Amino acid sequence: MSKPEAATDAGMYVSREKIHPREVKGPFQTLRNLAVVVLLGIFYGLPWLQWDGRQAVLFDLPVRQFHIFGLTFWPQDFLYLALLLIIAALTLFFFTALAGRLWCGYACPQTVWTEAFIWMERWTEGNRQQRLKLDKSPWTRQKLLRRGSKHALWVAFALYTGFTFVGYFTPITQLAGNVLTLNLGFWEAFWLLFYGFATWGNAGFLREQVCIYMCPYARFQSAMFDRNSLIISYDTQRGEPRGGRSRNVDHRERGLGDCIDCNLCVQACPTGIDIRQGLQYECIACAACIDACNGVMDKMNYPRGLIRYSTENAMEGKPARVLRPRVLIYGTLLLALIAGVLFSLTQRMPLAVEVLADRNVVYREVDWNTIENVYTVRILNKDRVAHSYVLTVEGLPGITVHTHSERIRVGAGDTDTAVVRVQVPRDAVSGPGNPFRLIMQSEDNPDIRTVNTARFNGPRG
Amino acid sequence: MTKAQLLRNLGGTLWPSFLTAAVASVVFFASIDPESLHMQTLPDWQISRMAGYTIGFFMFWGVGLASSLITLVLVSGGPRESQ
Ligand code: SF4
Numbered sequence: 061m062s063k064p065e066a067a068t069d070a071g072m073y074v075s076r077e078k079i080h081p082r083e084v085k086g087p088f089q090t091l092r093n094l095a096v097v098v099l100l101g102i103f104y105g106l107p108w109l110q111w112d113g114r115q116a117v118l119f120d121l122p123v124r125q126f127h128i129f130g131l132t133f134w135p136q137d138f139l140y141l142a143l144l145l146i147i148a149a150l151t152l153f154f155f156t157a158l159a160g161r162l163w164c165g166y167a168c169p170q171t172v173w174t175e176a177f178i179w180m181e182r183w184t185e186g187n188r189q190q191r192l193k194l195d196k197s198p199w200t201r202q203k204l205l206r207r208g209s210k211h212a213l214w215v216a217f218a219l220y221t222g223f224t225f226v227g228y229f230t231p232i233t234q235l236a237g238n239v240l241t242l243n244l245g246f247w248e249a250f251w252l253l254f255y256g257f258a259t260w261g262n263a264g265f266l267r268e269q270v271c272i273y274m275c276p277y278a279r280f281q282s283a284m285f286d287r288n289s290l291i292i293s294y295d296t297q298r299g300e301p302r303g304g305r306s307r308n309v310d311h312r313e314r315g316l317g318d319c320i321d322c323n324l325c326v327q328a329c330p331t332g333i334d335i336r337q338g339l340q341y342e343c344i345a346c347a348a349c350i351d352a353c354n355g356v357m358d359k360m361n362y363p364r365g366l367i368r369y370s371t372e373n374a375m376e377g378k379p380a381r382v383l384r385p386r387v388l389i390y391g392t393l394l395l396a397l398i399a400g401v402l403f404s405l406t407q408r409m410p411l412a413v414e415v416l417a418d419r420n421v422v423y424r425e426v427d428w429n430t431i432e433n434v435y436t437v438r439i440l441n442k443d444r445v446a447h448s449y450v451l452t453v454e455g456l457p458g459i460t461v462h463t464h465s466e467r468i469r470v471g472a473g474d475t476d477t478a479v480v481r482v483q484v485p486r487d488a489v490s491g492p493g494n495p496f497r498l499i500m501q502s503e504d505n506p507d508i509r510t511v512n513t514a515r516f517n518g519p520r521g
Numbered sequence: 522m523t524k525a526q527l528l529r530n531l532g533g534t535l536w537p538s539f540l541t542a543a544v545a546s547v548v549f550f551a552s553i554d555p556e557s558l559h560m561q562t563l564p565d566w567q568i569s570r571m572a573g574y575t576i577g578f579f580m581f582w583g584v585g586l587a588s589s590l591i592t593l594v595l596v597s598g599g600p601r602e603s604q
Pocket residue numbers: 292325328329330331332333334335342343344345346347348349350
């Protein structure tokens with residue numbers, strides 16, 4: 061893998077020429093723009109969506125509940141979060157094995173926000189030529205105006221991004237009110253500015269350097285790729301020897317390949333590399349060079365696809381295979397995990413009960429015949445309606461349970477604790493640690509039921 | 522160290538430690554409530570959950586950054602490599 065100019069000399073790193081990617085038109089760019097609009101639309105729109113009278117997606121950190129549409133998750137549901145992360149990682153592996161760095165070119169937040177920032181740059185500073193000229197020009201009123209409006213746009217957009225980010229964690233309508241009345245809490249303000257600053261820095265200034273120098277995924281790609289993964293490639297055989305020519309000459313006769321060496325593919329590249337040097341880890345597979353080159357090929361009346369999506373095998377004329385063990389394994393694992401999560405979500409018990417034994421008193425003799433243990437029972441009603449629960453016990457002869465009130469009523473999404481006294485005849489237990497079961501059941505819906513095992517301590521035999 | 526290398530090293534240490542800190546915070550705070558942690562350690566300290574999460578996140582980040590920086594020192598300029 062060769063390196064781009066910026067990387068060959070570490071000294072070039074900062075003083076590198078700022079990359080002004082040339083705007084290209086073509087099907088892949090349309091797709092990319094669409095991806096940017098859709099993804100940003102989801103990010104900025106989602107927190108405003110209401111569902112059942114509350115924010116549809118809200119990670120309510122202060123009360124430790126996650127609301128995702130109709131579902132509410134608690135810290136006890138951590139398993140789902142872990143599974144979700146694993147599914148996300150597997151999805152990434154799957155698509156990388158199949159189609160290379162699709163993620164980088166179309167879905168990575170770094171790419172998406174950079175693209176949005178480049179749009180703003182285009183609106184205010186013009187196209188590539190105009191921007192290059194502006195970079196060189198002295199500070200005139202014109203330059204000040206264009207630069208100033210660009211930065212104003214960037215900062216406003218970044219701040220709004222930070223605001224939206226915080227809106228996923230604090231109800232956004234309330235947050236908007238707080239912002240408008242300048243009544244923002246310290247931590248909210250802190251995260252708003254922090255996230256806004258990160259967006260502004262990453263998308264406005266660091267851009268492709270994040271992909272080249274900071275992204276771990278870019279370095280892992282060789283482990284996830286194989287010879288059948290889709291990559292952006294330049295058809296060397298067809299293109300070389302490259303060289304300028306007039307449209308009218310028969311270039312084959314002159315011993316030239318199809319590449320007219322116009323450099324448009326390099327100018328279009330957001331990471332500033334030359335794809336004609338082969339696959340490089342800086343390539344984020346955005347396909348801008350494909351669109352650029354296809355436009356040239358059309359003008360020259362050559363067939364399209366001098367630069368195209370292809371696989372290493374296909375490039376060498378070997379048969380390309382889509383279904384390979386790697387793809388099949390990732391795919392099967394992914395399907396199994398998703399099915400498992402969906403199934404367990406339908407089976408999810410909207411009730412959780414924790415039983416804690418009283419640590420101060422091991423056991424108490426109520427009378428000559430009865431031994432008592434005391435427990436604290438914590439009930440978490442994960443349902444969206446209130447329920448009354450009844451507690452019963454079983455598992456030891458003659459065991460009985462006494463609670464403060466016969467039913468324990470817990471509001472929707474609420475927790476309650478109850479002190480529970482469990483009594484057992486003296487001859488039914490001996491010594492510590494006799495297991496028994498506590499059964500909590502909802503009065504109105506017998507399907508809502510949990511069983512906890514606890515230990516009963518009696519006097520030594 | 523040139524300014525270029527400095528920036529590059531900053532990127533290579535700040536960013537990985539940021540990512541690991543984000544994951545670590547999620548895992549840690551999913552199972553541990555900062556409220557109960559603060560009751561058990563510094564009950565006199567008046568802090569909210571939000572503050573707890575933030576402090577936790579930056580603590581993880583700091584630890585990760587320290588580790589990244591040490592790695593950086595170790596891999597650059599070892600005895601055999603000091604050309
Ligand atoms: S080489 Fe082509 S596909 Fe790769 S980053 Fe550059 S323009 Fe995008």
